[in-house]
Amino acid sequence: MNFPNLVSSKLPNSGTTIFTVMSKLASDNNAINLSQGFPDFNCNKDLISLVNKNMEAGNNQYAPMSGIIGLREMIAQKTEELYGAKYNPDTEITITAGGTQAIFTAISAMVKESDEVIIFEPCYDCYQPAIELNGGKTIYLQLKAPDYRINWDDVKKVINHRTKMIIINTPHNPTGSIMTKEDLQMLQKITSNTDIVIISDEVYEHIIFDGNQHQSVARFPKLAERSFIISSFGKTFHTTGWKIGYCVAPKNLMAEFRKVHQFLVFSANTPIQFALAEFLKVKSHYLELSSFYQNKRDYFINNIKGSKFDFIPASGTYFQLLNYKSISKEKDTNYASRLTKEFGIASIPISVFYHESVDNHVLRFCFAKKNETLDKAAEILCKI
Numbered sequence: 001m002n003f004p005n006l007v008s009s010k011l012p013n014s015g016t017t018i019f020t021v022m023s024k025l026a027s028d029n030n031a032i033n034l035s036q037g038f039p040d041f042n043c044n045k046d047l048i049s050l051v052n053k054n055m056e057a058g059n060n061q062y063a064p065m066s067g068i069i070g071l072r073e074m075i076a077q078k079t080e081e082l083y084g085a086k087y088n089p090d091t092e093i094t095i096t097a098g099g100t101q102a103i104f105t106a107i108s109a110m111v112k113e114s115d116e117v118i119i120f121e122p123c124y125d126c127y128q129p130a131i132e133l134n135g136g137k138t139i140y141l142q143l144k145a146p147d148y149r150i151n152w153d154d155v156k157k158v159i160n161h162r163t164k165m166i167i168i169n170t171p172h173n174p175t176g177s178i179m180t181k182e183d184l185q186m187l188q189k190i191t192s193n194t195d196i197v198i199i200s201d202e203v204y205e206h207i208i209f210d211g212n213q214h215q216s217v218a219r220f221p222k223l224a225e226r227s228f229i230i231s232s233f234g235k236t237f238h239t240t241g242w243k244i245g246y247c248v249a250p251k252n253l254m255a256e257f258r259k260v261h262q263f264l265v266f267s268a269n270t271p272i273q274f275a276l277a278e279f280l281k282v283k284s285h286y287l288e289l290s291s292f293y294q295n296k297r298d299y300f301i302n303n304i305k306g307s308k309f310d311f312i313p314a315s316g317t318y319f320q321l322l323n324y325k326s327i328s329k330e331k332d333t334n335y336a337s338r339l340t341k342e343f344g345i346a347s348i349p350i351s352v353f354y355h356e357s358v359d360n361h362v363l364r365f366c367f368a369k370k371n372e373t374l375d376k377a378a379e380i381l382c383k384i
């Protein structure tokens, strides 16, 4: 059949995301899936009961556009207790259908034609397409392997009057690195006296290791006044499929955010919001997450110490990078695919997080898995 040519793609360089590609390859090959980031164990049963209770109670219709007030109040309380920042639940907090929607919304609300947005590669893959769809220009800076820190001199060099936004992410996906207090202070200094807006992707805020403190932009008042902070309950409560997250930002920024949010999703899932509001009252539910995942990280890396892979232990997130330089010189996308098909273990190749596909022979493995899954994975990796 002949079709008229109706499409002039708005995202000519985007294919299907690597997470979908690798999860499918894992399932097609019956491989252990350490690619897409999600736990293979269940969430807390009390949380499920709370959702069920709220469904039974009839909380099944649209939530208010910005989210149910009880949940927004709990987020305000948590943000103040952890980071010392006061956000008004009425005007400065919005519940979203996950972190990705919140990021897309914040970018759409702020970025106009020809505005420049600085991002740091390797970079989570949803930022650039959102910038492009809004007519913005992406300015790419690189985090250098193996420790993946921001070089602030590079940032100073590219900032100009067209710079509208800088997007940061700590703890960092895909590398597992974290930003320090000094990093945030530098960002605060560099952006003072500019009209640059910041998106701070903090979806892994509760997964940080070795006694480090999460450096939320909320801790830095002069940064917070120009920032959208994005977080996600999927990561924190082992419920990535529920797609619930939130954004906090000062009133003037949040007003613009909501203008877009209301037409993108209007509101997020109601019974889950009620359930989360109650579940958040027990602080250990999120305060104990770092030690839970630090144990998983340590379990995984101790079991692969004898392998030929090189690594620096992740400082946060539930991802561990492994370098395979001493095993193969193959391109990482090929190698990841071969590991899945021939050895039965799926990971994410890091080059896909660079616009020019920089290949340092590094793969990302998700350790949010049962110990028995990690055992099987380690056994395979040690044989390679």
Ligand code: GLN
Pocket (backbone or CB within 6 Å): 017, 019, 020, 035, 036, 037, 038, 173
């Ligand atoms: N955040 C998840 C990861 O990094 C992926 C989410 C998705 O598949 N879009 O693996």
